[in-house]
Amino acid sequence: MSFLALTGQILRKDFRIEVRSREGVNTLLFFSTLLVFLFRFAIGSTETQVREAAPGLLWLAFILTGLWGMARTFQVERENDCLEFLRLAPGDLGGLYLGKLIVGCCLMWATELAILAMFGLFFHLDMWPVIGSLIPVLILGTVGFVAIGTLFAAITANLKAREVMLPLLLFPLMVPILLAASRLTDLGLAGDSLWAEAHWLRLLIGFDVVFVVLGYLTFPFVMED
Amino acid sequence: MDRLARILGVGAGVLLAIGLWMGLVQAPPDAVQGDVQRIMYIHVPSILTAYLAFTVVLVASIAYLLRGSRGWDRLAHASAEVGVVFTGITLATGSIWGKPTWGVWWTWDARLTGTAVLFLIYVGYLMLRSVVDDRDRAGRYAAVVGILGFFDIIFTHMAVKWFRTLHQASTLEKGAIDPALYLPLMVNLGAFVTLYIYFLLRRVRLGTLEEAVEAEVLGG
Numbered sequence: 464m465s466f467l468a469l470t471g472q473i474l475r476k477d478f479r480i481e482v483r484s485r486e487g488v489n490t491l492l493f494f495s496t497l498l499v500f501l502f503r504f505a506i507g508s509t510e511t512q513v514r515e516a517a518p519g520l521l522w523l524a525f526i527l528t529g530l531w532g533m534a535r536t537f538q539v540e541r542e543n544d545c546l547e548f549l550r551l552a553p554g555d556l557g558g559l560y561l562g563k564l565i566v567g568c569c570l571m572w573a574t575e576l577a578i579l580a581m582f583g584l585f586f587h588l589d590m591w592p593v594i595g596s597l598i599p600v601l602i603l604g605t606v607g608f609v610a611i612g613t614l615f616a617a618i619t620a621n622l623k624a625r626e627v628m629l630p631l632l633l634f635p636l637m638v639p640i641l642l643a644a645s646r647l648t649d650l651g652l653a654g655d656s657l658w659a660e661a662h663w664l665r666l667l668i669g670f671d672v673v674f675v676v677l678g679y680l681t682f683p684f685v686m687e688d
Numbered sequence: 689m690d691r692l693a694r695i696l697g698v699g700a701g702v703l704l705a706i707g708l709w710m711g712l713v714q715a716p717p718d719a720v721q722g723d724v725q726r727i728m729y730i731h732v733p734s735i736l737t738a739y740l741a742f743t744v745v746l747v748a749s750i751a752y753l754l755r756g757s758r759g760w761d762r763l764a765h766a767s768a769e770v771g772v773v774f775t776g777i778t779l780a781t782g783s784i785w786g787k788p789t790w791g792v793w794w795t796w797d798a799r800l801t802g803t804a805v806l807f808l809i810y811v812g813y814l815m816l817r818s819v820v821d822d823r824d825r826a827g828r829y830a831a832v833v834g835i836l837g838f839f840d841i842i843f844t845h846m847a848v849k850w851f852r853t854l855h856q857a858s859t860l861e862k863g864a865i866d867p868a869l870y871l872p873l874m875v876n877l878g879a880f881v882t883l884y885i886y887f888l889l890r891r892v893r894l895g896t897l898e899e900a901v902e903a904e905v906l907g908g
Binding site for chain 2: 611614615618622623624628631632634635636638639642643662663666669670673674677681684685687688
């Protein structure tokens with residue numbers, strides 16, 4: 464099986480599971496709603512406080528919900544020893560990584576749009592006029608996050624201490640994304656062009672390329688048994 | 689190997705003594721900061737040695753994934769441990785240096801943040817190793833984290849630099865340092881690198897012995 468065929472199979476399988484159970488989207492939505500509520504209580508009540516904290520909190524919300532989303536991508540495979548069978552899939556296991564990466568990104572993007580809408584609703588931020596400049600940031604930031612998250616989720620899925628090991632490994636590596644994406648989100652929310660600080664955009668693009676390639680190359684070693 | 693390690697150990701001790709004497713006694717105090725600046729003779733060599741250590745982790749990790757020989761894995765593990773120690777020394781001495789010069793023990797400056805992230809990544813690396821029982825699997829997982837962590841640090845350094853910086857420019861950048869301070873710094877750097885290689889050899893040997901004992905106990 465060519466690796467793209469394997470990617471296609473994973474996509475079909477995971478999307479079918481998601482459509483039938485809606486477990487991923489439902490849990491992520493509920494969790495992110497709770498987060499938005501907690502953030503609102505935590506940062507104080509004036510509109511300026513809210514506006515200043517919004518970009519960072521937005522990305523914190525993405526990363527915290529994403530942590531659960533990432534862990535799930537491989538935990539669904541633990542039931543009935545599915546992971547064992549995936550390991551035996553013919554062809555390049557990098558295809559499996561690519562499939563999981565795409566599924567993870569789609570799940571994250573859906574959740575992120577919902578969180579964005581909730582921020583707009585509960586924090587009184589007008590998202591419609593700026594959505595055009597926020598979407599590229601969401602896309603670029605998420606790919607890098609999921610590229611590392613998927614790989615680390617595969618590593619930690621088999622560990623006893625997986626709940627604590629995944630964030631321990633993942634969070635320190637997220638510093639560049641958190642800085643770049645929240646800065647760009649800040650620009651976007653202010654209605655400025657992202658190109659005003661193009662170096663952050665370049666950093667995100669570079670990060671995405673490097674870590675998708677590294678993830679693709681190293682994933683087969685993680686799956687080896 | 690054992691003899692080489694012993695010679696390196698003695699050499700590191702002697703070099704360190706000379707370097708510290710040069711740095712603390714012979715070199716003139718800094719024109720602006722006075723004696724406080726002398727902490728540089730430990731601070732700068734330790735971070736440079738840490739970078740060397742993590743580069744060795746990267747190379748050994750790639751080699752382990754490609755070749756699968758236990759030796760590469762032991763080298764990566766040993767180098768990461770020593771690297772974390774030197775990064776810890778850098779953070780501690782930096783903090784002590786920061787209090788009299790900047791007035792605070794810690795500030796969210798680019799270099800500090802970057803180094804702290806470096807520390808956290810490799811502490812995570814060591815923790816991952818400790819929670820995986822199977823050696824080969826621990827080695828493969830750790831190698832992946834070691835490779836990704838290294839590349840991530842490059843991005844982190846760019847990001848935190850644009851975020852903000854207060855730290856003085858790198859000591860080794862051209863013209864940043866007077867020749868009278870340069871020589872003691874280089875001697876100390878030599879001492880730290882020798883010390884690193886000594887620790888590395890000892891730690892690799894320890895790893896080899898651990899595995900041998902384990903094999904004997906399980907086998908017998």
